[in-house]
Amino acid sequence: MPQPLTGDPVDLLVIGGGTAGLVGAHTAAALGARTVLVERERTGGDCLWTGCVPSKALLAAATAAADARGAGRLGVDTGAVTVDFARVRAHVRAAVTAIEPKDAPAALEAAGIRVVKGSAAFTGPDTALVDGRPVRFRAALIATGAAPLVPPVDGIDAAGPLTSDTVWELEELPRRLVVLGGGPIGCELGQAFARLGSQVTLVEGSDRLLGPEDPDAAALVAAALRRDGVELRLGSEGRRVEPGLLHLADGSTVPFDRLLVSVGRRPRTDDLGLDLAGVELDEHGGVATDGTLRTSNRRVWAAGDVTGKPFFTHVSGMHGSVAASNAVLGLRRTVDPVVPRVTYTAPEVASIGVPPAQAREKGLTVRRVEHSTVDRAVAEGVTDGFTSLVLDGRRRVVGAVVVGPRAGETLGELSLAVRKGLTASDLAGTTHAYPTYNDALVDAALADVRTRLAAPLVRGGLRVLRWIRRAGDQRSAR
Template identity: 55%
Template sequence: MFWSSAGGPPESCAKTAAGFGARTVLVERARTGGDCLWTGCVPSKTLLSAAKHAATARALTGQSPEFKEVRERIFAAINTIEPVDSREALEEAGVHVIKGTLTFRAPGVAEVDGEQIRFRQSLIATGGAPVTTGIPGLDPDFVVTTDTVWELEALPIRLAILGGGPVACELGQAFARLGSQVTMVVRSRILPKEDPAAAQLVRKALERDGVRLLEHTAIEKVAGTDAGSRIRLGNGTTVEADTVLLAIGRSPRTACLGLERVGVDLDGGGHIVTDARMMTTNPLIWAAGDVTANPQFTHLAGVHASVAAANAVLGLKRRISATVPRVTYTSPEVAAVGLTTAEAGLAHRARTVQHTHVDRAVTEDNTDGFTRLIVDRRGKILGGTIVGPRAGESLTELTLAVQNGMTTSDIAGTTHPYPTYSDGVWNAAVADVRERLASPLVRRAMTGLVWFRRRWLDRPGSHRMDR
């Protein structure tokens, strides 16, 4: 078994493949652990946590931590987690790790820095890289990407972020809370894939933290200045910045792999084409993660790599699930899964609970949020959106409900701990059940049942006790 890796999920799946008894080689051109550990999830969530504490400290004492302390905290988190996916841990699990750059030469044959490797099955998980092209005039000396922003040694004074997706919003809020003057230039609106009401709550939060938002704004060109960059916008205005952060998407790392030699097709965006089993157009080669056209989430890449590993090594035909949860870790968090808006004409409906009616949110004095379920006419849960603290944790129950075709009656009939933020899901489910019970047909049926029950208890010889 052979794995071409540039991300965290392949490490765990390489261990799994070795555990199945397959001779497993993992080729890594940089460092094990991948984007999530070094430039993605771990550093970004640590930065968000540090920024939240900084905002609290500034409100209470008027002082904020030095950026050096923030960087030290980020590196400490990375160093704590890194041993799990280290080369030593992989080799202890039976995985042979080779550092180098791989190219496919022929079916069943690959080459790593001049050394030939033969394989029976292969998984490609080379990930993606930040898009850096398409904006004329950018000076590399004043530009960072979502991969290189962690190399900054000083807090940017004036930070311009190009992009409005989840990563752009997270980093924009974090740097603003740390003290940067942040301007976000967004081609459409922030969080374009999320419920507009959810995006509006995040928009207000960003503005409260001092972020200047320029939505529906095109970039005409960028010019260098002595202090950084001058961004000229389509409306004629300019934005001055000493640092520009590009957060305009990622492109798959497929160049120079030699995929054409082994019959692996790419789509129009350069992603590897896979089926529902994560098999490519070559039945001996599999792919997972950002190198495919699937949504770019670490948790999804891990699941897909696991499916591919089981199918490749054991000959199974497992298929990937279409239920994909996602979370934007701003304050407030935005978590969503499945269908997030009711589609007209399909008898879908939305059940929304504002967090002013979630007791935990009231006790925390943090009621800017909502929970919205999308259900069909029978009460089957099709998806939803949660906005508020710990929305990602609350989403877990909703994800399980969507995955298993559960109804609002299933949720309403399950005892939930009180008070928690997940009460939003339970309250929305209860509201849906109550409305269905209030329909004329159900009310007539209930009335008939009550009448029959009363007659049964009042019959001669019954054991009903009068009180």
């Protein structure tokens, strides 16, 4: 019979070494809990190996190529731009390699976390098998993430489709690349490969890209992709795949050398023994949790993509911290329901809170500033974009959309504003550095303040105040 992993129950058993698991394990260990983290492949998760880090490194190379080609508009001629895909891949690998030590087992062990490479599965409400050895736990955290979906299109498996997990294995730049899916990942990778030199066709079943985002923002991204040479096939889905040929629902066909699928992700819950632990799934296949990230088993919490909540690394990190502190300290902390999000296309699309399209239905105010009026955008010749603030009746910022260069950086201030209930006056009354793309949010806030100051009631109050001051001046003159 296998020997137990530990003699005593561990305080927190963490299953999964991605962002949620790493943050959860670090949090628990820092609180003095005996923590065991189990990862069957490599610590760091999707973000490090197949998500945030490699994708942004690829986007950096693609942006450099696009900027070089477009430098002539600023009076700088570069000549023909060539892309060495082998060196691009080396840059991507170098970025991963530079960041990997922070998430490596050695760093975790140094923080007081025991790391076990292998699989874990529950055998009961407070027991599990870890790498074939039994372990008892006082609390457990499920952080197994999510995997890319491959749609049930006839013949697709034979085409060897790429996903966001496997696209990094490409050794040559595809001459013709078809991307299925017009969400953030599909748009980012589609634009990147087009800028690097692939002939890209993006197929999206909806009539527009980036479905959850502001329609005007999505339209600007679509226009940008077309300028970069991406052919958009909107409002049509893939129906059948033959070698090198995708048949669409509208009867047309698209030839390809490689097919990249980006139509969503599904939580990884297989082979975890969740039924033995009494852990229930929700209707979408994610681990069901309450607001504190506790599951139907009071000893077990879940965090990150496996919960089916927004698939963002920053959400996973926050989840890991909240779930681990609740599990170890018996707290009832809840997760922040307002989640910022950024699509890293060019232009970037950054959003948080109530979208402008819904604001007017709810009686809210939208203040929008076009970037054509922003001095930094004019100076750089990149004026396609806008900033919108959504304000409630008390003039608090409850939502925002920013479209343009470095929009994600601007979103940090707006995320704080939404979380802390800051008003347009708070933003307008704060001195901001000039000139920046941030000027747009200040201008939007100022527009709201000035509109309110120009209201009849305020103007009437100012007239009364001036009359009182004049009367006081007259009395002083006597």
